[in-house]
Amino acid sequence: MRSSIPRTLKSLAILAAALAPAGLSQMPSPVPSPTGEVTGPTAQLASPTPQDPTLTGFTAQRASWHLACEQRFLELPRSESFREHLRTITENPHPAGSAAQARVGEYLAQAMERAGLEVTNYPYDVYLPELTDDVEVHIVTPVAMQLSNREPALPEDRFSGHPDLLNGWNAFSGSGDVTGEVVYANYGRREDYLVLDSMGIPVEGKVVIARYGGNFRGYKVKFAEERGALGVVMFNDPGFSGLDAYPDGPMMSGQTIQRGSVLTLPWTGDPLTPFVPALPIDGDVQVERLDPSEVPLHTIPVLPIGYEAATEILSRMTGPDAPPGWDAPMEVEYRLTGGPDLTVRVRVNQPKRLTRATNVVGTLRGSEFPDEWLILGAHYDPWGFGAIDPNGGTAMLLTLAEALGELASDGECRPRRSIMIAHWDAEEYGIIGSVEWVEHLREELEANAIAYINADGAVSGANFGGSSSPSLKGQIIEATKAVTYPGTGEPLYDWWLARAGEDAEEPGLGNLGGGSDHVGFYTHAGVPSAGLSSGNPSGVYHSNYDNFAWFERFGDTTWVHGPMIARVDGVLALRFANADVLPYDVARYATDTRTHVETLYRVAESRGLEVDFARLVESTAELDAAAAELVAARERWVGSGEVDAGRAEAVNRALIGLEKAWLNDRGLQGRPWSRSIYVSPDPFSGYASWMLPGLRYEIETDDRADLPGWERVYIGAVRELAERMRGVAGMMGEGDG
Ligand SMILES: [Zn+2]
Numbered sequence: 205m206r207s208s209i210p211r212t213l214k215s216l217a218i219l220a221a222a223l224a225p226a227g228l229s230q231m232p233s234p235v236p237s238p239t240g241e242v243t244g245p246t247a248q249l250a251s252p253t254p255q256d257p258t259l260t261g262f263t264a265q266r267a268s269w270h271l272a273c274e275q276r277f278l279e280l281p282r283s284e285s286f287r288e289h290l291r292t293i294t295e296n297p298h299p300a301g302s303a304a305q306a307r308v309g310e311y312l313a314q315a316m317e318r319a320g321l322e323v324t325n326y327p328y329d330v331y332l333p334e335l336t337d338d339v340e341v342h343i344v345t346p347v348a349m350q351l352s353n354r355e356p357a358l359p360e361d362r363f364s365g366h367p368d369l370l371n372g373w374n375a376f377s378g379s380g381d382v383t384g385e386v387v388y389a390n391y392g393r394r395e396d397y398l399v400l401d402s403m404g405i406p407v408e409g410k411v412v413i414a415r416y417g418g419n420f421r422g423y424k425v426k427f428a429e430e431r432g433a434l435g436v437v438m439f440n441d442p443g444f445s446g447l448d449a450y451p452d453g454p455m456m457s458g459q460t461i462q463r464g465s466v467l468t469l470p471w472t473g474d475p476l477t478p479f480v481p482a483l484p485i486d487g488d489v490q491v492e493r494l495d496p497s498e499v500p501l502h503t504i505p506v507l508p509i510g511y512e513a514a515t516e517i518l519s520r521m522t523g524p525d526a527p528p529g530w531d532a533p534m535e536v537e538y539r540l541t542g543g544p545d546l547t548v549r550v551r552v553n554q555p556k557r558l559t560r561a562t563n564v565v566g567t568l569r570g571s572e573f574p575d576e577w578l579i580l581g582a583h584y585d586p587w588g589f590g591a592i593d594p595n596g597g598t599a600m601l602l603t604l605a606e607a608l609g610e611l612a613s614d615g616e617c618r619p620r621r622s623i624m625i626a627h628w629d630a631e632e633y634g635i636i637g638s639v640e641w642v643e644h645l646r647e648e649l650e651a652n653a654i655a656y657i658n659a660d661g662a663v664s665g666a667n668f669g670g671s672s673s674p675s676l677k678g679q680i681i682e683a684t685k686a687v688t689y690p691g692t693g694e695p696l697y698d699w700w701l702a703r704a705g706e707d708a709e710e711p712g713l714g715n716l717g718g719g720s721d722h723v724g725f726y727t728h729a730g731v732p733s734a735g736l737s738s739g740n741p742s743g744v745y746h747s748n749y750d751n752f753a754w755f756e757r758f759g760d761t762t763w764v765h766g767p768m769i770a771r772v773d774g775v776l777a778l779r780f781a782n783a784d785v786l787p788y789d790v791a792r793y794a795t796d797t798r799t800h801v802e803t804l805y806r807v808a809e810s811r812g813l814e815v816d817f818a819r820l821v822e823s824t825a826e827l828d829a830a831a832a833e834l835v836a837a838r839e840r841w842v843g844s845g846e847v848d849a850g851r852a853e854a855v856n857r858a859l860i861g862l863e864k865a866w867l868n869d870r871g872l873q874g875r876p877w878s879r880s881i882y883v884s885p886d887p888f889s890g891y892a893s894w895m896l897p898g899l900r901y902e903i904e905t906d907d908r909a910d911l912p913g914w915e916r917v918y919i920g921a922v923r924e925l926a927e928r929m930r931g932v933a934g935m936m937g938e939g940d941g
Pocket residue numbers: 583593594631660661
């Protein structure tokens with residue numbers, strides 16, 4: 205709508221010719237046909253593309269076609285486009301449920317349609333707080349003082365005085381008006397409350413003050429409420445960054461406030477419709493909704509403040525000293541209780557109701573296997589403007605959609621499988637839009653979805669990193685070899701590896717945990733998932749200062765890292781989309797599983813628990829063997845050059861099915877919605893990932909009795925996975941030789 209994107213390769217070539225410094229190629233490179241022949245008048249100009257030995261799952265002919273298309277693709281993501289999309293999307297605050305968010309949704313749909321994608325809106329009616337920020341916090345005695353809960357407008361930041369900005373608030377707080385004495389609970393982790401319990405310090409009837417960090421904020425509230433607290437005030441911990449506070453630098457000031465959801469339910473997504481999609485109430489299909497009174501939502505009032513306001517409370521506390529390690533770096537003597545003279549009032553009025561949330565999904569239809577899907581997505585709802593979280597990722601995804609649409613526009617390079625670009629609504633209130641979509645399309649996703657790549661807040665600066673499920677790791681690492689790190693001329697891979705530590709054999713790629721839109725795909729539907737991003741230090745998380753003014757000065761200031769992530773995501777998606785046989789990194793299942801068992805041993809040791817997982821470790825040898833068999837069969841088959849589409853389709857279906865060996869319909873302890881027994885969010889802290897969570901839970905709750913049963917469940921899953929791998933290897937081996 206606002207940016208003028210060249211529609212065809214030809215106009216791009218003209219534009220490139222106009223912009224390119226002398227000596228740069230002005231024409232897209234010729235592309236061999238999908239079968240490898242180079243045709244047309246440019247054929248004689250094509251230098252033969254050797255088959256890249258790391259291009260897994262491709263026949264030589266297909267590889268040469270793919271690599272030529274990949275080279276073309278790498279030229280297409282544009283900085284100006286990335287900047288213009290981000291500027292437009294973040295012009296106004298647009299939290300889920302606002303009119304501004306509906307307008308952003310329309311903009312996303314139009315941009316993707318213009319890029320050549322088929323766009324579908326997926327509306328849901330979900331239970332959300334109204335967009336009110338009717339909250340206040342006071343010191344009542346010994347002085348009467350209302351504490352600030354809004355970032356002040358700054359002359360250096362033209363966005364910070366926007367009339368639609370809200371006070372600091374926490375979604376899924378209870379409503380209430382309470383006044384009481386104060387208890388300091390450190391991070392409000394399970395272990396912090398246990399310390400308070402052990403010291404005989406009652407939380408009941410008190411207002412808890414806790415610092416952000418250490419866990420998902422909802423658990424600070426959950427544990428406080430379980431102990432009978434009246435309310436909770438959470439404050440930003442400034443930490444020690446060495447960098448200046450905004451607006452002089454990128455970090456938080458004493459008045460920066462972190463908003464955020466405090467929802468803690470044993471399922472993710474809409475609070476009223478676990479397992480089923482919250483289809484619109486005015487639609488054809490009616491789903492059953494829980495009554496809100498049946499859902500364990502928090503009932504006590506909760507709100508966030510900055511550390512200056514927190515200092516007003518903490519500096520007036522007179523009780524016993526807090527234990528070592530409980531001090532945030534503010535000049536305060538940290539104490540556990542405020543004493544009888546200090547009282548604090550917290551008032552929150554937060555009505556909730558069914559609210560329309562709309563996911564916007566664009567599809568670039570695959571030329572040969574349109575029902576096999578690569579899904580790249582990010583939420584598009586922020587707390588305020590959301591330049592970093594989430595819309596750096598949103599603008600990158602639009603830039604990627606344009607590049608892929610451009611690539612496919614002349615037919616030569618249309619991906620063989622479908623690539624979807626998804627923009628999720630209502631993530632910030634509890635990962636709601638994406639989870640409803642996963643529940644809506646669960647059967648299709650289990651059968652069709654090759655991978656989900658998350659891009660929540662994926663771009664805010666120069667530091668590349670990621671986390672992934674095992675079977676995508678190899679291809680992520682390979683994709684970074686094809687992409688140049690801006691300003692260096694070197695592959696991103698080299699930049700990344702150099703930061704992995706002295707003796708590292710490969711770049712550091714973490715395990716995916718909780719906290720964003722991959723949760724539904726990965727832990728509920730068993731879709732291999734990853735998240736890749738490139739960021740800078742920032743202290744404006746979920747504050748009104750996460751806006752375009754911050755981003756221009758401290759984010760991706762030269763607009764090159766957005767296109768870089770678009771290239772990595774695009775190469776990754778295109779390789780999976782175009783391969784003859786899906787290039788999953790199947791050997792990682794065994795190595796990663798053994799690493800996770802090591803972690804379980806360490807956790808058990810730290811809790812003084814003796815455990816023995818020898819049989820589980822032994823069973824992974826079977827996985828190694830099966831993976832080796834699969835890899836060899838895949839190499840033999842593509843090496844033969846004779847991969848017919850029909851058999852490949854069956855093989856690829858079976859490959860998509862591998863990850864489902866980890867799904868268990870009974871789910872995890874107390875969490876039937878968490879169907880993956882391979883990974884889950886930590887049920888006691890929320891954000892961190894638990895690997896092999898069925899076993900981890902028994903260890904963390906010091907309960908050895910059920911460990912043997914759970915070990916059998918895991919051995920069963922490992923055997924099932926090995927069985928499935930051997931099955932796929934066999935399908936590829938048939939007719940060989
Ligand atoms: Zn986000």
